[in-house]
Amino acid sequence: MFTFHTPAITDSIQPFYIRSTSTPKPEDITLVAFVPQDELSELVSLVERFPGPISVVLHIEQPSDIPGASNPKKRLSAMWASNPKVREQVDIHLMTTPVTHRQAAVQQQANLHRNLARFFARSDYVLLMDSDGSLPTTNVARSFEQHPQWMEKLKAGNVFVLPGFNVSTTTTATSQDDTSATDVGLVPALSVANLPTDKESLLGYIREGQVSLSEKTWKKTIRNVDFNAWASQTRLSAIQNYDPYFSPSVVxxxxxxxxxxxxxxxxxxxxxxxLYLSGADFWVLPNDFSVNAATRPEIVVSDREQMINTRLYQKFHEESCLKHARAFYAAGEWDSDRARHCRISCQKVLAVWGLVIRQA
Known part of the structure; x- marks a missing residue:
């Protein structure tokens, strides 16, 4: 963590700028998230949807003393004073862009934000949300309380996936068939206040076209999670045929x-x-999910940036395979069950580098 950042950036971080009035228990699940300075209202949405502790990074791009600039600190103080749930649940860690970086065109540092919010969480377990403004709309902590065997898997270093969904951006209802989409009529737009809070309601909204499958979890070319199987699923299911572009919210x-x-x-x-290459098993939760209500503006990435990101991630894929394979070889664990994800997912990469691959 912080490997690629200068002291100017790390020195601009203020942990627990505001600390919640309650103290989480070690076994609690803390929601960790990033909130942009212009989207502070998301804090209210988070505490309304998530009953447990929350660790949030607030990144201020410009100081409030610049003429015409917004004053997120003042708005945060007003929200803190007026909302008892925010006071009780939310730890806020403040990050301010250094003066030397304010004029540079820098991409959103969401991975840094994720690490910070997770690092300063005060419980042993976290719900790591994506940075697109998705909300957990079910009580995840209650699900783990009702299934002690899940908590044992969690303690052992496994990862639990919350399937993701989107509020439809069109008022035209469409079928959710994998191969086609047929207009079946007009439906009213779904408001944030009416987001589904249980699986039955969610499936109804999907049938009506008001909620759609999130490509990050349900991309047609990725068979990590099969929607038709999940719709009737009542137990945990393990993810098979892992794709390196899989990007769900997880516990x-x-x-x-x-x-x-x-x-x-x-x-x-x-x-x-x-996480997957290191040996963590991914389990899909049968009744919990997240919904992106499309309230946060989508980050626009230029074609050039997209090309750079694609190439960088391809290199990262190869590098990660080699790093974990070497670590397993050095520890004498290459044939172990823990290394099976690396053996299976990295066959092509390791074959190119002349390493012997044996099927699990």
Whole structure:
């Protein structure tokens, strides 16, 4: 963590700029997230949807003393004073862009934000949300309380996936068939206040076309999670045929797990892929999910930036395979069950480098 950042950036971080009035228990699940300075209202949405502790990074790009600039600190203080849930649940860690970096065109540092919010969480387990403004709309902590065997898997270093969904951006209802989409009529837009809070309601909204499958979890070319199977699923299911572009929100241990690589401005998939190669099993939660209500403006990436990011991630894929393979070889664990993800996912990469691959 912080490998690719200068002292000017790390010195601009103020942990626990505001500390919640409650103290989380070690076994609690803390939601970790990033909130932009212009999207402070998301804090209210988070505390309304998530009943547990929350660790949030607030990144201020410009100081409030610049004429015409917004004053996020003042707005945050007003929200803190007026909302008892925010006071009780939310730890806020403040990050201010240094003067030397304010004129530079720098990508959103979401991987750094994820690491900071997770690092300063005060419980042993975290719900790591994507940086697109998605909300957990079910009580994840209650699900783990009701299934002690899940908590044992979590303690052992496994990762639990929350399938992701989007509020439809069109008022035209469409079928969710994998091969085609047929207009079936007009439906009213779904408001944030009416987001589904249970699986039955969610499936109804999907049938009506008001909620769609998120490509980050359900991309047609990625068979990590099969929607038709999940719709009737009542038990945990293990992810098969892992794809390095898989990018879900997950529940995981706060410590003893790899950190998000900060060379990327925003690449949640890189965080997940490293965890998978290191030996963590990914389990899909049968009744919990997240929904992106499309309230946060989408970050526009130029074609050039997209090309650079694609090439950088391809190199990262190869590098990660080699790093973890060498670590398993050095520890004498290449044939172990823990190394099976690396053996299977990295066959082509390791074959190019002349390493012997044996199927699990």
């Amino acid at each position: 995981m241990r706060r410590d003893k797990m790899l950190w998000c690589p900060e060379r990327f401005g925003d690449n949640h998939a890189a965080c997940m892929f490293e």
